[in-house]
Amino acid sequence: METWVLLAVGAAFLQNLRFALQKRLAGALGSAGGAGARFVFAAPLAAAGLAGLCLARGEAPPAPTLAFLAFCIGGGLAQMAATRLIVGLFAHRNFAAAMAYTKTEALQTALFGAALLGDRLPPAAWAAIGLGIFGVLLISSPPEGLRLRALLDRRALIGIASGGLFGLSAVAYRGATLALPEGDAAMRALTALCVVTAMQAVLTAVQLEVGRRGDMTRLLRAWRPGLLVGLAGVGGSLGWFCAFALRDAASVRVVGQVEVVFTLAASVLMFGERPGRRELAGVLVVSLAIVALVLATR
Numbered sequence: 211m212e213t214w215v216l217l218a219v220g221a222a223f224l225q226n227l228r229f230a231l232q233k234r235l236a237g238a239l240g241s242a243g244g245a246g247a248r249f250v251f252a253a254p255l256a257a258a259g260l261a262g263l264c265l266a267r268g269e270a271p272p273a274p275t276l277a278f279l280a281f282c283i284g285g286g287l288a289q290m291a292a293t294r295l296i297v298g299l300f301a302h303r304n305f306a307a308a309m310a311y312t313k314t315e316a317l318q319t320a321l322f323g324a325a326l327l328g329d330r331l332p333p334a335a336w337a338a339i340g341l342g343i344f345g346v347l348l349i350s351s352p353p354e355g356l357r358l359r360a361l362l363d364r365r366a367l368i369g370i371a372s373g374g375l376f377g378l379s380a381v382a383y384r385g386a387t388l389a390l391p392e393g394d395a396a397m398r399a400l401t402a403l404c405v406v407t408a409m410q411a412v413l414t415a416v417q418l419e420v421g422r423r424g425d426m427t428r429l430l431r432a433w434r435p436g437l438l439v440g441l442a443g444v445g446g447s448l449g450w451f452c453a454f455a456l457r458d459a460a461s462v463r464v465v466g467q468v469e470v471v472f473t474l475a476a477s478v479l480m481f482g483e484r485p486g487r488r489e490l491a492g493v494l495v496v497s498l499a500i501v502a503l504v505l506a507t508r
Contacts, residue, residue, distance in 0.1 A: 251440025
């Protein structure tokens, strides 16, 4: 199996683990603190990883360019904005339906990649992207299904906007790794990850202090669970960034949709829930889409 596929699958697994850890942490610190742990604790870990790689190889990180910094800033801000939109969806009753629309991310990623980076996909790859989105919708949509009329619903528009921002961040992160003049995939990915997480950590710290004084202090006191969130977050992000350095962002995101399979497996193994026929059909469709995409882009 190709390296970028293994990286995307591993990143999706760690991302799913991070969500579970953040959910537990949010119960003690609130949604702002739980979300902030991802950035605050990830930044020093990313910096330590880059320093360790440079020491092990005896080389300096690649010199940043203006394009690299622009992609890092744009991608980091888009990711934070997308996360805030998702948090806003928690206030709505029909959360599952709104979340399902965020899964249009793969299609929007492909469109952004073509427009901003000139990524080109064969027709079979576009078909695999559509198949993957259909499979994810089968798994994540509510029991009553997604109706065409719901596309005009405010929750749906928020979900689509969130998916678009996540897609934009993925393309920007790929652009950042490609904008560095030297270094292999690991070095370029760690350099980009270090810059992005540092910026996000600073902005998160400011937001926590301005939003409600003391939130940042409470987060730092919960360093043990926060560190686990940071480790899972850095591991997942590094997998995404390395995969972006090797393959177009749309293909990586489609393979990353295997995350919904991990989520479904966790609900069965950890909570004893039984998936219905629609969920099982969705798992099969997502799996077929991933295989089809890999074959189409070889």
